[in-house]
Amino acid sequence: MTLAREPRLPDPDGWYAALMTAHRDLDEAASRRLDAALVVLLANHIGDAAVLAEALALARAAVSPPAAAGPAAAPAR
Amino acid sequence: MRLAPPLFPYRRPAALDRPGPEAAPLVIVGAGPVGLTLALDLARRGIASVLLDEEDTVSVGSRAICWSKRTLEIYGRLGLGQRFLDKGITWQRGRVFHGEREAYAFDLLPEQGHEYPAFVNLQQYHAEAWLVEACTATGLVDLRWRQRVAALETLPDGVRLRVATPDGEYQMQADWLLACDGAHSTLREGLGLPFLGQIFHDRFLIADVRMRAAFPTERWFWFDPPFHPGQSVLLHKQPDDIWRIDFQLGWDADPEAEKDPARVRARVARMLGPDVPFELDWISVYTFRCRRLERFRHGRVFFLGDAAHQVSPFGARGGNGGVQDADNLGWKLAAVLDGRAPESLLDSYDAERLPAADENILNSSRSTDFITPKNAAARAYRDAILALSATQPLARPLVNSGRLSRPAILTDSPLATGGVATAPAPDAPVLRDGQPDWLLRHIGAAGDGFTLLAFAGPGVPPAAAPPGLTRVVVSQEETPGALFDHAGLATARFAAGPGEAVLLRPDQHIAARFAAPELAAIAAAHAKALGHAP
Numbered sequence: 001m002t003l004a005r006e007p008r009l010p011d012p013d014g015w016y017a018a019l020m021t022a023h024r025d026l027d028e029a030a031s032r033r034l035d036a037a038l039v040v041l042l043a044n045h046i047g048d049a050a051v052l053a054e055a056l057a058l059a060r061a062a063v064s065p066p067a068a069a070g071p072a073a074a075p076a077r
Numbered sequence: 078m079r080l081a082p083p084l085f086p087y088r089r090p091a092a093l094d095r096p097g098p099e100a101a102p103l104v105i106v107g108a109g110p111v112g113l114t115l116a117l118d119l120a121r122r123g124i125a126s127v128l129l130d131e132e133d134t135v136s137v138g139s140r141a142i143c144w145s146k147r148t149l150e151i152y153g154r155l156g157l158g159q160r161f162l163d164k165g166i167t168w169q170r171g172r173v174f175h176g177e178r179e180a181y182a183f184d185l186l187p188e189q190g191h192e193y194p195a196f197v198n199l200q201q202y203h204a205e206a207w208l209v210e211a212c213t214a215t216g217l218v219d220l221r222w223r224q225r226v227a228a229l230e231t232l233p234d235g236v237r238l239r240v241a242t243p244d245g246e247y248q249m250q251a252d253w254l255l256a257c258d259g260a261h262s263t264l265r266e267g268l269g270l271p272f273l274g275q276i277f278h279d280r281f282l283i284a285d286v287r288m289r290a291a292f293p294t295e296r297w298f299w300f301d302p303p304f305h306p307g308q309s310v311l312l313h314k315q316p317d318d319i320w321r322i323d324f325q326l327g328w329d330a331d332p333e334a335e336k337d338p339a340r341v342r343a344r345v346a347r348m349l350g351p352d353v354p355f356e357l358d359w360i361s362v363y364t365f366r367c368r369r370l371e372r373f374r375h376g377r378v379f380f381l382g383d384a385a386h387q388v389s390p391f392g393a394r395g396g397n398g399g400v401q402d403a404d405n406l407g408w409k410l411a412a413v414l415d416g417r418a419p420e421s422l423l424d425s426y427d428a429e430r431l432p433a434a435d436e437n438i439l440n441s442s443r444s445t446d447f448i449t450p451k452n453a454a455a456r457a458y459r460d461a462i463l464a465l466s467a468t469q470p471l472a473r474p475l476v477n478s479g480r481l482s483r484p485a486i487l488t489d490s491p492l493a494t495g496g497v498a499t500a501p502a503p504d505a506p507v508l509r510d511g512q513p514d515w516l517l518r519h520i521g522a523a524g525d526g527f528t529l530l531a532f533a534g535p536g537v538p539p540a541a542a543p544p545g546l547t548r549v550v551v552s553q554e555e556t557p558g559a560l561f562d563h564a565g566l567a568t569a570r571f572a573a574g575p576g577e578a579v580l581l582r583p584d585q586h587i588a589a590r591f592a593a594p595e596l597a598a599i600a601a602a603h604a605k606a607l608g609h610a611p
């Protein structure tokens with residue numbers, strides 16, 4: 001499977017409003033947790049590693065250059 | 078009261094009074110769990126060794142407690158399995174708590190029909206003491222206490238060692254050197270080998286506490302509990318009414334101040350409540366690293382255990398990984414020393430154990446990253462996953478409080494035939510002459526340790542084994558001399574029906590499978606598993 005790239009939301013404004021409502025009254029940290037919970041739920045719903053990888057790359061590119069591959073390893077001796 | 082550790086006698090080595098270096102075919106440095114396991118494995122195969130250790134006792138203090146199923150199977154093969162079962166605390170369930178609530182529980186071995194459980198908890202010092210006893214009983218392990226390797230020099234066909242004793246120094250010339258000298262390996266430093274990886278910016282307080290408590294024998298892990306806010310805590314039961322409590326402290330904690338017994342007592346009391354009497358048995362503060370050598374074989378020198386690789390303790394992969402290094406290398410060394418295999422067989426130690434070390438490092442790094450979030454995003458995800466996990470089972474696989482040690486499964490071992498995955502043979506209950514028995518007890522137990530497991534059934538005879546291979550027959554019906562697969566579990570777990578056969582290595586790992594076994598093909602797979610070029 002590949003990531004669906006055509007617009008698919010039946011009511012984009014309604015969904016956006018619902019998202020903003022969910023964030024209302026939350027402080028910065030709680031907002032982050034809400035988004036994180038949402039990502040976890042939706043990722044599980046999608047359940048397809050290739051689609052998720054594609055979405056991750058696309059999302060990252062939208063906000064800044066692609067992430068360096070692999071964990072950042074601090075040399076330890 | 079703490080048990081008095083055994084003291085092993087130092088004996089003045091004869092080499093001090095003789096000219097020239099002492100010649101020794103095989104020298105093991107370090108009598109920790111890994112060096113001792115290797116010495117015992119070699120002795121069981123008839124190979125003598127000299128085992129040097131700078132101390133004269135077992136490892137005191139809080140170190141390994143969780144011994145995995147695979148390690149127990151190895152100790153079963155070496156004759157110590159029952160001792161671990163009798164004294165150790167058997168467990169397989171874990172609970173994860175978040176804040177004030179239990180998030181969920183898990184079971185590491187929900188399936189019945191294995192001789193050994195998922196885990197046994199036992200203090201490392203008990204394990205080491207038994208290994209010393211068992212090594213001594215073989216008469217083939219020359220244990221030399223208070224003998225420290227001070228320097229080494231590699232030669233084309235061996236290693237020259239300088240050994241320091243209380244009576245002065247002497248030299249040894251070893252054909253083979255097995256470096257099991259732990260995370261601060263002098264041998265690694267002596268060869269100038271880089272030991273690179275990742276350091277985790279966190280500190281952990283390990284308190285071993287003696288108390289009579291009614292907690293069940295389960296692994297309990299708390300994220301952000303009320304008695305230790307913002308940090309994690311791990312609780313494990315050990316024998317002798319000792320409990321391991323592991324408090325995450327954070328990078329800024331002052332390790333010296335945290336070791337103050339009054340302070341530790343207050344922490345423990347906050348956790349247990351005011352009515353639980355306890356005594357402190359041991360306190361230490363640790364930081365953790367994940368790193369390894371680039372290669373474990375350097376000519377005639379091999380690195381095993383913590384000397385070769387280091388992991389964080391979440392997942393109990395340090396000692397268990399090291400014991401599996403010894404399991405992997407022992408039979409190969411024996412085969413080469415006996416002239417049954419070419420020296421190149423020993424290269425497969427790197428081919429098989431480097432990926433295993435990487436798997437352990439990967440898993441323990443990921444656990445540590447989850448437990449110690451590195452930034453605000455990581456913390457938000459971790460906390461969201463924990464919060465979801467209480468009500469949504471879908472989030473539970475993401476909770477990582479330690480991925481507990483499992484044996485590595487290799488997909489491209491140079492010793493395997495036909496692309497078979499190199500994994501330890503599964504155990505299964507069987508009947509032998511009507512008596513309950515276990516399949517694994519018969520694997521790697523006789524001859525040179527290679528076994529042909531031949532499956533038979535009504536009207537289907539077992540495959541024949543070529544000369545030099547021990548054949549073990551697993552039958553679907555009661556047959557004299559065969560293991561009766563009365564529950565059908567051996568057949569199911571090997572996915573091998575009557576007429577099929579599986580070639581197993583001395584370390585009980587699968588080397589080849591045959592749907593239609595032929596003598597020549599089995600012999601060829603046997604030769605390949607011994608490192609002979611096809």
Ligand SMILES: Cc1cc2nc3c(=O)[nH]c(=O)nc-3n(C[C@H](O)[C@H](O)[C@H](O)COP(=O)(O)OP(=O)(O)OC[C@H]3O[C@@H](n4cnc5c(N)ncnc54)[C@H](O)[C@@H]3O)c2cc1C
Pocket residue numbers: 106107108109110111112129130131132136139140141142143144201224225226227257258259260261262263264283363381382383384390393394395396397398399
């Ligand atoms: C808090 C904590 C909890 C842990 N929990 C677990 C767990 O639950 N399960 C698990 O599997 N692992 C666990 N581990 C890891 C485990 O303790 C180690 O992986 C294990 O001890 C490694 O064994 P080893 O034989 O390689 O090295 P070591 O046990 O370090 O032994 C090395 C030996 O070499 C000797 N030596 C060193 N230098 C020289 C020299 N120059 N000459 C002669 N002798 C020398 C030392 O005296 C020592 O006896 C834990 C570790 C810690 C710190």
